[in-house]
Amino acid sequence: MPVSHALIQEFIKILSPNQVLTEEADRLSYSYDAAVLTPKIPALVVAPSTEEQLGKTIKLAYENDLPLTVRGSGTNLSGAVIPEPGDSIVILTNRLNKVLEINQEDLYAVVEPGVITSQFAETVAAQGLFYPPDPGSQTVSTLGGNVALNAGGLRGLKYGVTKDYLMGLEFFDYNGNLVKTGSRTVKCVTGYNIGAMMISSEGTLGIFSKIILKLVPPPKASQAMMAVYDDINKASETVAAIIANHILPCTLEFLDQKCLKYVEAHTKAGLPTEAAAILLIEVDGSHQAGVDEDAAKVKDICTKVGAKDIRVAKDAAEKNKIWEARRNALPALARAKPTTVLEDATVPRSKIPAMVAEVNRIAEKYKIDIGTFGHAGDGNLHPTILCDRRDTEEFKRVEEAVDEIFDVALKLQGTLSGEHGIGQAKAKWMVKETNQATVDFSKNLRRALDPKYLFNASKKII
Amino acid sequence: MPEKTVPRPGSLRELAQLLMSLDNLLVSCMRCGLCQAVCPVYGCTFREADVTRGKISLLENLAHEVIKDANSVDDRLNRCLLCGSCQANCPSGVNIMEIFIKARSFVAGYRGLGAIKRLIFRHLLPHPRLFNFLTGITGVLQGPFLKVANRRVGTSKAAVLKPFLGERHIPSLPSKSFSSRHGSIDTAAGKSGLKVALFPGCVPDKLFERLSEATLKALNYHGVGVFMPADLVCCGIPALASGDSQAFLNLTSKNIQVLAKAEFDYLVTPCATCAANIKENWPRFMASYTETEKKDVDSLTAKTMDITQFLVSVLKIDTTPGTKNSNAQKVTYHDSCHLKKSLGVSAQPRAIIQSLPGYELVEMPEADRCCGNGGSFNLFHYGLSKDIGQRKRNNIVSVHPEAVICGCPACLMQLMDMLSQNNDDIPVKHVVELYADSLPG
């Protein structure tokens, strides 16, 4: 193995023998993430369990010119933790997993980066508070990974995404020095707003060791419904009308016909497979009466716009049933074919019908299966391509289709990625969405903060 | 009966070719990583090679000859309880157990089995009399060596046996197994009009014979005819888990031969692991059976069920929750993986507990998280098994129960060991024991 024995011993001195993984079988299991991309086996994997170990590890790796990737749970969908080419090192954060403080009075929490999102949300909930960001991977994703990718989730429309909860950060720079930004206060203008820059930095600027997150009081009441449409434009008009009426549902999800067919085939739950699309809508708030009023208004809007059928959940069991369609979207699609390419193109809300039409046209053009679901409230769609990565000819068509989906999203004034990140997968597209000056500026920024360009170099900006 | 044989790869290339037969299954893992949330081993070690996604990727790379060190892949493959939690939770519906069981068999065939495993799987388990004889003497001889570890839990420890037992706190062996006490049983259907084959399973037969007695009592009470031939052998799971599919198949075909002779409506067992193994693994190697065996396996697996499922779903015993006694015992229920995740049985045991006036059920956090026993996993990875068990123990004591109830003897052993080592005075019981105790006689 190319990293010298002496260097490995130095890492072991900082950490301990079982925190330094050198065997091929162990290293191989850090060669991939959830993106369908070519894996790369790192030369070394280390698992610090204290902030001090983390800092020293970074310093030692940097001094020895090791290309470096920091990895949370490896669930990102853009190749953001596929190790760097050459003799690279992977630094794991999952042993840095302590919730350090939950402050009930000032409504914030301080956590280490390896804390699992849903475990954190449950811990906070047990104390009567609420941490809203809920990515589909929340049972496994780390808060560090959430910050580094600005993870969103179902509640984005009303409650925002991870960036809306980041109050402060401590992170290590390439020298292994600890940098602090933000604070435990609601207002803070001390220094640059470095936290904003670290949001969705994808491990390219610094490595978080502590995160201060905002908490909010939980909603006390909610109401869910499903609206069925035979025309996808009407679904989109409904979304626009709900928002124009100043109602912000906590979730406003969308499944297209193809997706519905897959879900129904998988669950046999009696979904309207003839529908062009369905919306799943949930409103919440602090008073039942207010929520009921909003729900009635939403129902009204759905009817007026022309929903074919509206099912309002009468109790918790019915609400659960309504959400089952959405929960089963990915499982149903994933089971249909061996490989699942989960895309993330995002367009302004009003462009959803145009985007879905384009996705369907592209599917036909390249003769591939695509089911689309997503967060209608934020225009964040997940066209999901079903294929078999072993079929190289088909996979080439898939790659072309993905390129065309990006093209279309940009034409519709959308963006390459709503929440899954740029990583390796979309780095080459950055110029197209922005311009060369933006890419150069970003590179200069990176060089200033990482002179040897070792932090996740092949990701984000290339 | 001809001995079964299975393919034994002689070279890495042959091993890779055998593993390629699993390629269609391996490729369906989409690397989402959601298995991290439920894998008990990963939950302790946070190592990717310990979670399903990591193991699948290792096997894929071994199949495609990217990695050439089969032994180190095997070592990681074996750090797994075969608990099925990952499969039950996998959004992509990957047939993980098929992958793991077949891969263990291929890799063990390549690597070879240790002498002790060979001796046990091929010479002890297939011979019920020898097995009963040996456990019988152990039962008599253990007396002087064992010291009570926890009276309430019912465990002992033995300093002189430390090389074999480690730090374990174990239940003591009864001097006579259930099967040597009863010989073969064959009674006619009574008022229920049903007859079942009783498959006690090694642990309820030899170690926790009280579970088999309770099962028999419940069946007798409800007028269910019982068929239990004396020459039933181990269901085969220990051999299969160690990759010895040859020994497994020989055990299976012995059992099939014994069982196929008789007429019965269901095959019931108080051992969730046996039930899951019969239903899921006996048919797994279909190609290795004779035509008659294939038919027998089909009919047997369709008839197999856990005792609580039989009581509630077939016999339809009255499970309306009644008023509780004023001194009802507060108990909590642990979902055995093989019961809930393999057989889908989680409502029935709870329904039984709730129907009994003497018990009040309180749910513990993570009731369906694996206890860490995993049969042979506990033998070969005791440190890990204990770490996993400690989390279960903490969940149990967090609701301050007077007893823990579960539905699988393997969990019973593990929970007893964990509680006893933590000095918790909490006895562990099987659901069927509670039920049988509530019956007259």
Ligand SMILES: Cc1cc2nc3c(=O)[nH]c(=O)nc-3n(C[C@H](O)[C@H](O)[C@H](O)COP(=O)(O)OP(=O)(O)OC[C@H]3O[C@@H](n4cnc5c(N)ncnc54)[C@H](O)[C@@H]3O)c2cc1C
């Ligand atoms: C089934 C599924 C559903 C998903 N649903 C959603 C969804 O609804 N919304 C959404 O936004 N995403 C979703 N994702 C994508 C992904 O889970 C999220 O982006 C998540 O935030 C990644 O967390 P992680 O811990 O796995 O990070 P990783 O994948 O390990 O890393 C992600 C990035 O964070 C960086 N990073 C990690 N830790 C640190 C640290 N301490 N300091 C600096 N950088 C760090 C890494 O270098 C990398 O660039 C989904 C993924 C899957 C597989």
Ligand code: SF4
């Ligand atoms: S949950 Fe299933 S599909 Fe996802 S990584 Fe684990 S085994 Fe693969």
Ligand code: SF4
């Ligand atoms: S069977 Fe259990 S122990 Fe094995 S990988 Fe799956 S969840 Fe982990």
